[in-house]
Amino acid sequence: MAHLPYCSYPGFGETKREEQWYNQAVHVGDYIEIASQGGWDPETSKIPIDLNEEIDQAFAKVDYTLKHAGGNGWSPVYKIILYLTAVGELSVVAVIRNLKMWLPDHRPILTCIAVNQLGLPGCE
Structure with missing residues (x-):
C-alpha cells in the first residue's frame, strides 16, 4: 500500500523508520492509524524510570x-x-488520569492487554 501517505516524527520516529523499516502514522481515508507509542522521549528515546511519568509520556x-x-x-x-x-493499581490510576485529561469530552472504547514484554526494552 505504497500509495498511502505515511509519516514519522523527528528523532525516534525517523530513526525507527530507517533502522526498523516502519513509520509512526498513516492516513487511511479520513482516518489516521498510528504505531504503538510507548513512554520514550521522542527526541532522546529515554524512558522514564517512574511508571507514572512513562504512562504520561x-x-x-x-x-x-x-x-x-x-x-x-x-x-x-x-x-x-x-x-x-x-x-x-498504579498503572490503572495513571491511565484513567490521562484518559480524563486527554479526552475530557468523551469516553472512547478501550481494550487493555497484559503482556510479558513490549518491543522496546525498558518500556512497561
Missing part, C-alpha cells in the same frame, strides 16, 4: 504523533488498544 506521544500526522490530537479518538507489562 506515552499519552503525550499519541497526541504528538496524531498532530504530526496532521490530525487533531486525542479529540477524535474513539478506540484505544493499550498494552501494559505492569497492570496494577
Whole structure:
C-alpha cells in the first residue's frame, strides 16, 4: 500500500523508520492509524524510570504523533488498544488520569492487554 501517505516524527520516529523499516502514522481515508507509542522521549528515546511519568509520556506521544500526522490530537479518538507489562493499581490510576485529561469530552472504547514484554526494552 505504497500509495498511502505515511509519516514519522523527528528523532525516534525517523530513526525507527530507517533502522526498523516502519513509520509512526498513516492516513487511511479520513482516518489516521498510528504505531504503538510507548513512554520514550521522542527526541532522546529515554524512558522514564517512574511508571507514572512513562504512562504520561506515552499519552503525550499519541497526541504528538496524531498532530504530526496532521490530525487533531486525542479529540477524535474513539478506540484505544493499550498494552501494559505492569497492570496494577498504579498503572490503572495513571491511565484513567490521562484518559480524563486527554479526552475530557468523551469516553472512547478501550481494550487493555497484559503482556510479558513490549518491543522496546525498558518500556512497561
